[in-house]
Amino acid sequence: MPYRQTTITVNDTAAERLADALMEHGALSAAIEDAYAGTENEQAIFGEPGMPTEQIWQQSKVIALFGEDDPVAGIIQKAAAECGLGELPYTAETLEDQDWVRLTQAQFDPIQISERLWITPSWHDAPDDNAVNLQLDPGLAFGTGSHPTTRLCLQWLDGELKGGESVLDYGCGSGILAIAAMKLGAGSAVGVDIDPQAIRASRDNAAQNNTDAQFYLPDGLPEGQFDVVVANILANPLRMLGDMLAARTKQGGRIVLSGLLDEQVEELSEIYAQWFDLDPAVTDESWARLSGVKR
Structure with missing residues (x-):
């Protein structure tokens, strides 16, 4: 009907x-x-x-x-x-x-993020058994790898993690960035989100990927600083949260910011230049990523 x-x-x-x-x-x-x-x-x-x-x-x-x-x-x-x-x-x-389940599944094929990193729904076989494969199904929390901001952050993690780092994923959504960090060699990864549903989804996704990433609501986030802080949220929260994100980043640590449009890069760069030496912005479609090292 x-x-x-x-x-x-x-x-x-x-x-x-x-x-x-x-x-x-x-x-x-x-x-x-x-x-x-x-x-x-x-x-x-x-x-x-x-x-x-x-x-x-x-x-x-x-x-x-x-x-x-x-x-x-x-x-x-x-x-x-x-x-x-x-x-x-x-x-x-x-x-x-229509058969809505099959139709929905047909819309989500494996996504290649980089030469070695893939995101694969559970109903697909991994395209490359030798690659780093994240098994992630579309669900109730944001972050399946299809959005440019998520891709930009995943590509940074793939290219820049050396192994053993502590990672904070602020605004974790589905937990994809914290889970990817663990599979790419991070020593530990913590995700935080204000939405209890996102925390449940993130924990389920971590279990599905056999990773030990930990997820918390903001009040439960343990104290401490991190080698890498990733925040894939919108520009307005990034404007407001600069002090907090900087305080959570170790001296000499790295910050990765996305969820902003290219026309917002200049303003956000001016804000975060208070604490970080920033690299040139990287863009995907009309979205941008900022990253830098804390002084």
Whole structure:
């Protein structure tokens, strides 16, 4: 049976109420996403230590799924009225019924990060048994290796780790960077994330890859400094967290920053030059990576 998917853009005061109302009036599902995701206006809604916490994006997309014969316009009108909203413009598309599990799996082939580093979903055989293979399935936490910022960080780890280093992965998501660091020879790797779901996913992924990377919520992160600190998060948290990330990096240690767009490199470089001698930025598509050595 085909489905109808609608997308409605609303502000932060209405998104959650509208999603709930759509479900109450017959939507099969309703999800909320950042209306500016993938742009320089993308907004981090979860507070990092020392940062204010936002509950929802200021401008959101409510994406609702309906049955083929559902009165979509009427449901949206009723939900909008219930939320005290006027007429809401929306876009709609038809989704044909498919084997969604196989379709999803077909979208995720092995990803080659470098000459020797691959990321392989569990339903695929490793393309190169002699390579460093990370087994990672798409899941509920960010970081499968397909995004340019993740690739940039993985390529740095592959090229720069000498063996035996202590690594902090700040904003670990799926745990991919900490797990990769261990498989590439790090002596220890610790990941931290504000999302308990990310911590659970990271621990599961570490077990799946037979690595001893450790993962914590911010309050549980042990004290101490690290030889390498990697932070693949957005530009705004990177602006706010410079002091903390620098304090977590040993003198002579390395920092790796990504999640920023090329036009944000100059500003972030000025901030982190307070503590680090920075290398030239490396870019992939419109995203950038900064790295440097702590003075």
